[in-house]
Each structure stands twice: as structure tokens, then as C-alpha cells.
Amino acid sequence: MGRSPCCSKDEGLNRGAWTGMEDKILREYIRVHGEGKWRNLPKRAGLKRCGKSCRLRWLNYLRPDIKRGNITRDEEELIIRLHKLLGNRWSLIAGRLPGRTDNEIKNYWNTTIGKKIQGYPFADGNRKPPKQTQENQKPTQPPKVDTNSCTKVVRTKASRCTKVFIPQEAQNLDDQIRDDNDHVSNNAPLVAVDQVTDQVAGIEEPLSPIFPLDDENSSCEFMVDFKMDENFLSDFLNVDFSELCNNGNDEGGSVASATTCDKVPDFQSSSMAPVIDYDLDWLIDNTAH
DNA sequence: AAATCGGTCAACCGCAGGGAG
DNA sequence: ACTCCCTGCGGTTGACCGATT
Numbered sequence: 001m002g003r004s005p006c007c008s009k010d011e012g013l014n015r016g017a018w019t020g021m022e023d024k025i026l027r028e029y030i031r032v033h034g035e036g037k038w039r040n041l042p043k044r045a046g047l048k049r050c051g052k053s054c055r056l057r058w059l060n061y062l063r064p065d066i067k068r069g070n071i072t073r074d075e076e077e078l079i080i081r082l083h084k085l086l087g088n089r090w091s092l093i094a095g096r097l098p099g100r101t102d103n104e105i106k107n108y109w110n111t112t113i114g115k116k117i118q119g120y121p122f123a124d125g126n127r128k129p130p131k132q133t134q135e136n137q138k139p140t141q142p143p144k145v146d147t148n149s150c151t152k153v154v155r156t157k158a159s160r161c162t163k164v165f166i167p168q169e170a171q172n173l174d175d176q177i178r179d180d181n182d183h184v185s186n187n188a189p190l191v192a193v194d195q196v197t198d199q200v201a202g203i204e205e206p207l208s209p210i211f212p213l214d215d216e217n218s219s220c221e222f223m224v225d226f227k228m229d230e231n232f233l234s235d236f237l238n239v240d241f242s243e244l245c246n247n248g249n250d251e252g253g254s255v256a257s258a259t260t261c262d263k264v265p266d267f268q269s270s271s272m273a274p275v276i277d278y279d280l281d282w283l284i285d286n287t288a289h
Numbered sequence: 290a291a292a293t294c295g296g297t298c299a300a301c302c303g304c305a306g307g308g309a310g
Numbered sequence: 311a312c313t314c315c316c317t318g319c320g321g322t323t324g325a326c327c328g329a330t331t
Contacts, residue, residue, distance in 0.1 A: 017299070018299085018300085037316085039316060039317090052318095053300075060299070089319090089320085090319080090320065091318075091320085102320080103300085106320075112297090
């Protein structure tokens with residue numbers, strides 16, 4: 001049995017543009033009760049809207065910290081660089097632009113930036129597939145990133161590494177790293193690997209500078225904060241993780257096999273997320289030019 | 290003045306992940 | 311382990327509005 005829909009279309013709920021009164025009710029309710037519990041919010045607040053709609057209205061429009069006005073040149077440059085790094089991860093991009101919403105940035109990209117940038121994927125702003133003719137009509141598919149022309153986009157959706165295996169060599173390396181960290185600024189990327197469990201996932205080259213994996217040492221697992229230096233990052237941003245997983249075979253000590261690397265990093269939900277979330281500024285400054 | 294076009298943006302939709310029970 | 315609920319995300323739609331014909 002499937003999940004019940006968020007809000008039935010025949011419940012007499014209001015749709016479309018929000019009225020000033022609805023805004024006022026929602027704003028007041030959240031001021032008193034705080035955010036969250038969106039599903040129940042409309043009933044409690046006396047709004048004839050679905051929870052999703054309330055959430056969206058709040059996040060994209062009513063939130064007090066929303067920044068109004070045009071996107072500045074600096075913000076635009078930042079969006080471009082972040083998009084180069086992250087692709088269409090609008091919420092992540094928005095997270096780096098205080099007061100801007102993912103929806104706003106997405107709209108801005110689709111209507112403005114995309115057209116400005118020459119030679120960039122989707123540069124013409126036409127990210128949608130060409131209008132389908134009678135002849136070429138196919139089932140709708142999500143737009144695909146051109147992996148050849150956009151190799152630095154971090155793939156975050158397809159799959160992820162849920163575990164990271166650090167061999168002994170890396171442990172030694174880690175000791176050095178810890179020493180190094182004593183004089184590393186707060187901006188230096190650190191990744192907390194906190195999901196090491198009973199499975200082992202490995203990443204082979206080009207990540208080898210940090211993960212010199214081999215089968216002999218594949219029995220040790222531990223939690224570690226490791227430094228992500230510039231070389232690593234450079235490789236990191238260029239590697240196609242899905243290939244790492246798909247190309248791994250069981251011979252020759254390949255660690256990135258399908259069985260050991262069930263998924264590639266998902267920067268939003270995996271333990272690798274801090275790389276992006278905490279140190280994106282550093283990433284931008286060092287890689288996205 | 291009316292019709293059409295194109296750009297912008299708020300809102301909707303469907304899906305997926307995470308967590309609770 | 312499984313189901314269900316809640317929430318968040320990215321893609322898409324459609325209303326609105328100014329510019330152009």
C-alpha cells in the first residue's frame with residue numbers, strides 16, 4: 001500500500017498565490033510555535049493549505065532572513081563557481097548565499113546566468129531537453145549532465161560511499177596529518193569519517209595520495225579525521241565516482257569493486273558531507289577558478 | 290489599443306532519504 | 311526488517327508583467 005499523498009486535491013485546499021492574510025497567519029503561527037511539523041501546521045494554524053505549501057511559502061518568502069533585491073555581481077560569481085563544483089544542487093548553493101533561497105537561485109540560474117556563460121553546460125539556459133516532436137517523443141527522463149564537458153561537477157546523486165576504509169599506511173599518514181593540523185587554519189578541509197561499520201568501502205586512484213589502499217590491509221577499520229589537501233581535492237573533484245565503482249573488478253587487488261563500494265559519496269547525506277558543507281569556501285578559492 | 294511574445298518567479302509536483310514505531 | 315510519516319530537494323508549470331509588434 002502506497003503512502004498517502006501529502007494533500008489531496010479535493011480537500012478544498014487553497015492553491016496558487018498566497019494572500020496577505022494567509023501570509024500573516026502563517027508568519028504569526030511560526031513566530032509562536034516555530035518551524036516544523038508542516039503536515040499539521042495548516043490545521044493548527046487554520047490555513048486551507050497543505051503543509052508542503054506552507055513550508056515552501058515560509059522558506060522561500062516569509063522567512064525573516066530572506067534577502068530581497070537583485071543578485072549582486074559577487075553573488076552571481078559565487079553561484080557560477082558553486083554550480084561548477086556542485087551542479088544543480090541548489091540547496092547547497094543557496095546555503096552559501098545568506099538570505100537567498102534555493103528556488104531563487106535556481107530561477108536566477110535558469111533565467112539569467114545560464115544564458116550568460118558561454119561554453120558551459122546548459123550555458124544557453126536551455127537545460128530542458130528540446131521540445132519533443134511527434135517523432136522523437138520519449139518518456140520523460142531527468143536531464144543528464146554531460147560528463148565530458150562538466151567533469152568537475154561532483155556527482156552526488158547516483159550513489160555514495162557509506163564506509164571509508166583507511167589502511168595502515170593511511171593511519172601513519174593520519175598521525176602526520178594530526179601533527180599538521182596543529183598549524184592548519186580553520187579553513188583547511190577536514191572530513192570526519194563517522195560511518196565506519198562492518199562493511200568496507202575503498203577508493204583507489206586517483207585518490208591514492210590519501211587512500212593508498214591495498215587488500216593486505218583491508219581488515220582494519222577505524223574512525224579518523226583526515227586532512228584533505230589540495231592534491232587530494234583536485235583529484236577528488238575530477239574523479240567520476242560512479243566509474244570508480246563500476247570499473248572495479250575483483251582481481252588485482254581492486255578495492256573499488258561493486259561489492260566494497262556500494263555507493264559513491266553523497267555530499268548531502270553521507271559522512272563526506274562536511275567536505276562541502278564546512279569548507280566550501282576553501283573549495284571555491286582553491287579549485288573552482 | 291490590442292495582441293503577441295518572452296522573461297521572471299512563486300508555487301506545485303513527484304521522488305527520495307531519514308527516522309520513528 | 312518493514313512500513314509509514316515527515317521533510318527536503320530538484321524539476322516543472324503557469325500566472326503575471328513589461329516589451330514589442
